Amino acid sequence: MPQMAPLYWLYLFFFFLLMLSLFLVLTFFIKPFDVKSSTLHTKLLHHKHWKL
Structure with a gap:
Protein backbone atom coordinates (compact mmCIF):
# COMPACT_ATOMS: atom_id res chain seq x y z
CA MET A 1 0.00 0.00 0.00
CA PRO A 2 1.35 3.48 -0.82
CA GLN A 3 0.32 4.79 2.58
CA MET A 4 2.98 2.61 4.23
CA ALA A 5 5.88 4.15 2.24
CA PRO A 6 6.77 6.80 4.88
CA LEU A 7 7.45 4.02 7.38
CA TYR A 8 10.04 2.52 5.05
CA TRP A 9 11.67 5.91 4.65
CA LEU A 10 11.70 6.27 8.43
CA TYR A 11 13.49 2.92 8.79
CA SER A 21 27.03 7.92 14.15
CA LEU A 22 28.96 4.63 14.03
CA PHE A 23 31.29 6.08 11.39
CA LEU A 24 31.88 9.24 13.42
CA VAL A 25 32.56 7.29 16.61
CA LEU A 26 34.99 4.97 14.86
CA THR A 27 36.88 7.80 13.20
CA PHE A 28 37.04 9.63 16.52
CA PHE A 29 38.48 6.70 18.49
CA ILE A 30 40.60 4.98 15.83
CA LYS A 31 43.59 7.11 14.95
CA PRO A 32 46.21 6.36 12.30
CA PHE A 33 49.52 5.07 13.54
CA ASP A 34 52.15 7.53 14.73
CA VAL A 35 55.42 7.65 12.85
CA LYS A 36 58.15 6.32 15.09
CA SER A 37 61.42 8.19 15.20
CA SER A 38 64.27 5.92 14.22
CA THR A 39 68.02 6.33 14.57
CA LEU A 40 68.47 6.41 10.80
CA HIS A 41 66.59 9.70 10.49
CA THR A 42 68.33 11.62 13.24
CA LYS A 43 70.20 13.72 10.67
CA LEU A 44 66.95 15.19 9.37
CA LEU A 45 66.08 17.43 12.29
CA HIS A 46 64.05 19.84 10.19
CA HIS A 47 61.66 17.06 9.16
CA LYS A 48 58.61 16.94 11.41
CA HIS A 49 56.76 13.68 11.86
CA TRP A 50 53.03 13.99 11.46
CA LYS A 51 50.81 13.25 14.41
CA LEU A 52 47.09 13.59 15.03
Missing part, protein backbone atom coordinates in the same frame (compact mmCIF):
# COMPACT_ATOMS: atom_id res chain seq x y z
CA LEU A 12 16.03 3.96 6.17
CA PHE A 13 16.52 7.32 7.88
CA PHE A 14 17.20 5.67 11.24
CA PHE A 15 19.56 3.21 9.59
CA PHE A 16 21.41 6.11 7.97
CA LEU A 17 21.67 7.94 11.30
CA LEU A 18 22.96 4.81 12.99
CA MET A 19 25.61 4.23 10.33
CA LEU A 20 26.64 7.89 10.37
Whole structure:
Protein backbone atom coordinates (compact mmCIF):
# COMPACT_ATOMS: atom_id res chain seq x y z
CA MET A 1 0.00 0.00 0.00
CA PRO A 2 1.35 3.48 -0.82
CA GLN A 3 0.32 4.79 2.58
CA MET A 4 2.98 2.61 4.23
CA ALA A 5 5.88 4.15 2.24
CA PRO A 6 6.77 6.80 4.88
CA LEU A 7 7.45 4.02 7.38
CA TYR A 8 10.04 2.52 5.05
CA TRP A 9 11.67 5.91 4.65
CA LEU A 10 11.70 6.27 8.43
CA TYR A 11 13.49 2.92 8.79
CA LEU A 12 16.03 3.96 6.17
CA PHE A 13 16.52 7.32 7.88
CA PHE A 14 17.20 5.67 11.24
CA PHE A 15 19.56 3.21 9.59
CA PHE A 16 21.41 6.11 7.97
CA LEU A 17 21.67 7.94 11.30
CA LEU A 18 22.96 4.81 12.99
CA MET A 19 25.61 4.23 10.33
CA LEU A 20 26.64 7.89 10.37
CA SER A 21 27.03 7.92 14.15
CA LEU A 22 28.96 4.63 14.03
CA PHE A 23 31.29 6.08 11.39
CA LEU A 24 31.88 9.24 13.42
CA VAL A 25 32.56 7.29 16.61
CA LEU A 26 34.99 4.97 14.86
CA THR A 27 36.88 7.80 13.20
CA PHE A 28 37.04 9.63 16.52
CA PHE A 29 38.48 6.70 18.49
CA ILE A 30 40.60 4.98 15.83
CA LYS A 31 43.59 7.11 14.95
CA PRO A 32 46.21 6.36 12.30
CA PHE A 33 49.52 5.07 13.54
CA ASP A 34 52.15 7.53 14.73
CA VAL A 35 55.42 7.65 12.85
CA LYS A 36 58.15 6.32 15.09
CA SER A 37 61.42 8.19 15.20
CA SER A 38 64.27 5.92 14.22
CA THR A 39 68.02 6.33 14.57
CA LEU A 40 68.47 6.41 10.80
CA HIS A 41 66.59 9.70 10.49
CA THR A 42 68.33 11.62 13.24
CA LYS A 43 70.20 13.72 10.67
CA LEU A 44 66.95 15.19 9.37
CA LEU A 45 66.08 17.43 12.29
CA HIS A 46 64.05 19.84 10.19
CA HIS A 47 61.66 17.06 9.16
CA LYS A 48 58.61 16.94 11.41
CA HIS A 49 56.76 13.68 11.86
CA TRP A 50 53.03 13.99 11.46
CA LYS A 51 50.81 13.25 14.41
CA LEU A 52 47.09 13.59 15.03
